[in-house]
Amino acid sequence: xxxxxxxxxxxxxxxxxxxxxxxxxxxxxxxxxxxxxxxxxxxxxxxxxxxxxxxxxxxxxxxxxxxxxxxxxxxxxxxxxxxxxxxxxxxxxxxxxxxxxxxxxxxxxxxxxxxxxxxxxxxxxxxxxxxxxxxxxxxxxxxxxxxxxxxxxxxxxxxxxxxxxxxxxxxxxxxxxxxxxxxxxxxxxxxxxxxxxxxxxxxxxxxxxxxxxxxxxxxxxxxxxxxxxxxxxxxxxxxxxxxxxxxxxxxxxxxxxxxxxxxxxxxxxxxxxxxxxxxxxxxxxxxxxxxxxxxxxxxxxxxxxxxxxxxxxxxxxxxxxxxxxxxxxxxxxxxxxxxxxxxxxxxxxxxxxxxxxxxxxxxxxxxxxxxxxxxxxxxxxxxxxxxxxxxxxxxxxxxxxxxxxxxxxxxxxxxxxxxxxxxxxxxxxxxxxxxxxxxxxxxxxxxxxxxxxxxxxxxxxxxxxxxxx
Amino acid sequence: xxxxxxxxxxxxxxxxxxxxxxxxxxxxxxxxxxxxxxxxxxxxxxxxxxxxxxxxxxxxxxxxxxxxxxxxxxxxxxxxxxxxxxxxxxxxxxxxxxxxxxxxxxxxxxxxxxxxxxxxxxxxxxxxxxxxxxxxxxxxxxxxxxxxxxxxxxxxxxxxxxxxxxxxxxxxxxxxxxxxxxxxxxxxxxxxxxxxxxxxxxxxxxxxxxxxxxxxxxxxxxxxxxxxxxxxxxxxxxxxxxxxxxxxxxxxxxxxxxxxxxxxxxxxxxxxxxxxxxxxxxxxxxxxxxxxxxxxxxxxxxxxxxxxxxxxxxxxxxxxxxxxxxxxxxxxxxxxxxxxxxxxxxxxxxxxxxxxxxxxxxxxxxxxxxxxxxxxxxxxxxxxxxxxxxxxxxxxxxxxxxxxxxxxxxxxxxxxxxxxxxxxxxxxxxxxxxxxxxxxxxxxxxxxxxxxxxxxxxxxxxxxxxxxxxxxxxxxxxxxxxxxxxx
Numbered sequence: 001x002x003x004x005x006x007x008x009x010x011x012x013x014x015x016x017x018x019x020x021x022x023x024x025x026x027x028x029x030x031x032x033x034x035x036x037x038x039x040x041x042x043x044x045x046x047x048x049x050x051x052x053x054x055x056x057x058x059x060x061x062x063x064x065x066x067x068x069x070x071x072x073x074x075x076x077x078x079x080x081x082x083x084x085x086x087x088x089x090x091x092x093x094x095x096x097x098x099x100x101x102x103x104x105x106x107x108x109x110x111x112x113x114x115x116x117x118x119x120x121x122x123x124x125x126x127x128x129x130x131x132x133x134x135x136x137x138x139x140x141x142x143x144x145x146x147x148x149x150x151x152x153x154x155x156x157x158x159x160x161x162x163x164x165x166x167x168x169x170x171x172x173x174x175x176x177x178x179x180x181x182x183x184x185x186x187x188x189x190x191x192x193x194x195x196x197x198x199x200x201x202x203x204x205x206x207x208x209x210x211x212x213x214x215x216x217x218x219x220x221x222x223x224x225x226x227x228x229x230x231x232x233x234x235x236x237x238x239x240x241x242x243x244x245x246x247x248x249x250x251x252x253x254x255x256x257x258x259x260x261x262x263x264x265x266x267x268x269x270x271x272x273x274x275x276x277x278x279x280x281x282x283x284x285x286x287x288x289x290x291x292x293x294x295x296x297x298x299x300x301x302x303x304x305x306x307x308x309x310x311x312x313x314x315x316x317x318x319x320x321x322x323x324x325x326x327x328x329x330x331x332x333x334x335x336x337x338x339x340x341x342x343x344x345x346x347x348x349x350x351x352x353x354x355x356x357x358x359x360x361x362x363x364x365x366x367x368x369x370x371x372x373x374x375x376x377x378x379x380x381x382x383x384x385x386x387x388x389x390x391x392x393x394x395x396x397x398x399x400x401x402x403x404x405x406x407x408x409x410x411x412x413x414x415x416x417x418x419x420x421x422x423x424x425x426x427x428x429x430x431x432x433x434x435x436x437x438x439x440x441x442x443x444x445x446x447x448x449x450x451x452x453x454x455x456x457x458x459x460x461x462x463x464x465x466x467x468x469x
Numbered sequence: 470x471x472x473x474x475x476x477x478x479x480x481x482x483x484x485x486x487x488x489x490x491x492x493x494x495x496x497x498x499x500x501x502x503x504x505x506x507x508x509x510x511x512x513x514x515x516x517x518x519x520x521x522x523x524x525x526x527x528x529x530x531x532x533x534x535x536x537x538x539x540x541x542x543x544x545x546x547x548x549x550x551x552x553x554x555x556x557x558x559x560x561x562x563x564x565x566x567x568x569x570x571x572x573x574x575x576x577x578x579x580x581x582x583x584x585x586x587x588x589x590x591x592x593x594x595x596x597x598x599x600x601x602x603x604x605x606x607x608x609x610x611x612x613x614x615x616x617x618x619x620x621x622x623x624x625x626x627x628x629x630x631x632x633x634x635x636x637x638x639x640x641x642x643x644x645x646x647x648x649x650x651x652x653x654x655x656x657x658x659x660x661x662x663x664x665x666x667x668x669x670x671x672x673x674x675x676x677x678x679x680x681x682x683x684x685x686x687x688x689x690x691x692x693x694x695x696x697x698x699x700x701x702x703x704x705x706x707x708x709x710x711x712x713x714x715x716x717x718x719x720x721x722x723x724x725x726x727x728x729x730x731x732x733x734x735x736x737x738x739x740x741x742x743x744x745x746x747x748x749x750x751x752x753x754x755x756x757x758x759x760x761x762x763x764x765x766x767x768x769x770x771x772x773x774x775x776x777x778x779x780x781x782x783x784x785x786x787x788x789x790x791x792x793x794x795x796x797x798x799x800x801x802x803x804x805x806x807x808x809x810x811x812x813x814x815x816x817x818x819x820x821x822x823x824x825x826x827x828x829x830x831x832x833x834x835x836x837x838x839x840x841x842x843x844x845x846x847x848x849x850x851x852x853x854x855x856x857x858x859x860x861x862x863x864x865x866x867x868x869x870x871x872x873x874x875x876x877x878x879x880x881x882x883x884x885x886x887x888x889x890x891x892x893x894x895x896x897x898x899x900x901x902x903x904x905x906x907x908x909x910x911x912x913x914x915x916x917x918x919x920x921x922x923x924x925x926x927x928x929x930x931x932x933x934x935x936x937x938x939x940x941x942x943x944x945x946x947x948x949x950x951x952x953x954x955x956x
């Protein structure tokens with residue numbers, strides 16, 4: 001019942017926010033507060049009902065994994081709503097839809113992760129994607145925003161079509177939309193048609209996760225969107241699709257070796273090329289976009305390895321990336337709001353002008369780079385340990401070496417911010433609510449970096465139940 | 470108590486970071502007080518060491534799902550370095566007394582905590598965590614407070630070290646994986662993994678694992694051909710940074726080779742002893758020749774470190790009790806003497822505003838105190854009997870002579886030894902001797918206080934080896950006894 005309550009809370013909450021928005025004259029703060037309260041309530045409910053097991057309406061499974069999705073997605077939505085407090089009033093056309101789609105996006109992700117058949121999976125995926133299309137285009141007066149959002153929409157629709165085609169082939173090959181029946185068919189030896197369908201589904205999900213070679217939309221979409229919206233693009237859909245992929249693999253596909261090995265190849269391409277491309281970037285949003293591709297590669301490595309530990313490692317990666325990646329974008333938002341462009345050139349000497357912001361941003365970048373003591377390090381460590389546990393040493397060596405590239409480009413940003421002289425003098429006034437958000441996120445990076453055991457055992461529990469051990 | 474030595478510096482750094490003040494008047498006194506007390510605690514642990522094996526163990530669960538625990542302990546190999554770390558922090562704080570940034574002192578304390586962690590960790594993942602953390606404060610110390618090419622030097626230091634340490638991470642994970650077959654569980658505990666050493670030795674991948682560790686440590690040491698980061702980092706680092714680099718950071722390499730390469734892969738160590746020995750000899754000879762050619766005083770000392778650390782590697786490659794003993798002794802001596810050299814060069818160049826050897830003359834005549842101590846340090850650097858450096862070099866070479874594999878290398882190493890003697894004496898002649906050219910203020914009491922402990926140790930460790938030898942034996946003998954059963 002708790003899971004059903006959460007689903008209704010998110011759906012009706014979104015509706016309420018969307019309907020109430022036109023009635024409020026200056027209401028961004030109120031709406032943000034309401035949205036944050038709904039997300040907080042959803043998180044509390046998810047913790048309370050973490051171990052609930054039920055099948056809702058025959059197609060939505062209440063399980064620890066679903067509760068985990070609620071927790072992570074609500075956290076992502078909570079932070080983005082908080083981050084939007086800074087410039088909410090400037091939003092074109094009123095803020096109502098922004099917050100409504102945050103809630104509905106989370107709802108889509110929950111449906112996707114909890115689904116027990118292909119139809120609900122696709123429905124949830126589309127709902128969560130629609131939220132990101134809207135948020136990417138929200139700054140629609142800016143040309144880059146419109147361009148990036150349009151590219152994203154077209155490629156997103158294409159990837160959905162491929163995914164849907166794949167699902168159709170799976171249906172044709174197995175004769176069922178239900179995960180349980182599909183799984184039974186795959187276990188007996190996957191029919192060629194269904195296997196092809198599973199691979200096409202992987203391509204579609206690869207688009208959403210921004211894996212190479214399906215990544216082309218990412219830099220433009222991130223660069224065009226406002227950093228707050230980019231923070232959402234980089235976190236919520238990745239959580240939904242990352243967990244959803246694990247659920248789809250285990251509940252429906254088995255998965256056959258051809259599928260996991262394809263994912264492994266995509267992962268390898270992503271962390272190699274994502275890191276290499278990021279080296280050349282001077283625009284911070286593009287730098288973070290390419291580094292996201294690399295991070296999704298490490299995540300996909302965990303997913304491809306699978307098993308309780310591999311999935312839990314991937315889940316921890318999502319958690320760490322939600323915190324640090326989000327914080328990096330919120331830092332860009334705070335700097336942009338204070339008039340600092342999101343380029344390495346623009347960030348020069350930021351420490352002299354905004355020391356608090358710089359230090360908090362540095363913690364985010366250090367966590368992304370993988371410095372021990374912060375959550376980002378353990379996230380990588382767990383994925384690497386997962387590959388060691390199954391003896392994938394060639395991949396492991398490539399993966400650890402690519403993290404050195406990551407250090408280089410993240411430290412280049414820190415070098416600009418801390419070591420270069422500022423071009424303009426004078427302290428910047430940084431939005432206090434964003435600074436508070438960054439402080440919380442930095443604290444979480446340190447907390448999970450020093451004491452991961454609690455979070456990790458929750459993750460292991462969720463995936464142990466999923467796998468049925 | 471060991472945890473205290475690791476975490477009190479972290480907390481102290483946090484206190485400094487949170488303390489708002491314009492200059493660093495509080496920060497430096499606080500850092501001095503904290504590191505002073507910690508030095509006393511470290512000395513207490515040192516002198517209460519029971520004499521053999523690991524002592525002061527602490528073990529707490531950390532990441533049970535991964536088989537990693539917070540396991541720290543100290544033996545006779547680690548203890549001297551823990552004391553050295555604490556002492557050099559005091560020296561570095563005193564050497565930086567004129568610095569106005571409190572962040573600098575916070576970073577020095579972070580370095581102290583992380584380095585102590587490196588020497589104390591008995592869990593491989595914990596070791597790796599501290600090994601990596603060291604990089605970040607060191608990067609900022611060089612990049613913010615260094616000389617003209619500081620950013621390039623800092624980035625080079627960071628990336629060079631990282632390549633080594635990520636390969637080591639892969640090797641750590643690999644070791645745990647291959648040992649899990651024998652042990653029946655995934656663990657990173659050093660003492661547990663030692664039980665799997667025989668089965669690890671029989672694996673074809675053992676060589677890969679060995680080199681995964683070895684490359685990281687050879688970079689840190691540094692050994693030819695992966696030494697090229699060191700001259701840059703050393704030359705560009707501020708005085709305190711150089712003291713830390715020479716005094717303790719390089720020692721992570723030698724320590725790691727003994728603890729992990731020798732302790733977990735003794736058969737591979739034997740197999741590749743000749744390779745390591747050749748690298749050592751090249752470092753010794755080549756390092757000495759390059760030292761001879763330097764015009765920058767700091768660069769000169771940096772390159773002499775390549776020579777000095779070559780003896781460490783040679784001693785380890787010999788795999789004899791005397792050679793290993795000499796390697797550890799040489800590391801401690803090098804930390805003291807080279808730390809002192811960098812301190813003196815730092816204080817000297819603060820006065821002369823140059824590090825060009827050609828631009829300095831008659832330093833002893835104009836500053837008898839600074840010149841005298843620098844003289845002592847340079848003589849220590851060339852291995853003069855009666856000073857700390859002699860015993861380490863001599864034992865390393867002796868140990869290498871006793872082992873079949875490395876015997877012929879000793880003769881070649883002697884060429885490097887002689888060359889370095891020349892380089893050091895020539896430096897004495899060019900910089901210290903000669904007519905007084907200009908008057909400079911000699912050492913003030915605080916600078917003298919910074920140098921004093923190192924001067925005392927340089928002489929004491931040269932005359933009274935009993936202050937160090939029994940401790941090293943307490944660490945080396947159990948290790949050798951363990952290895953002998955396997956080879």
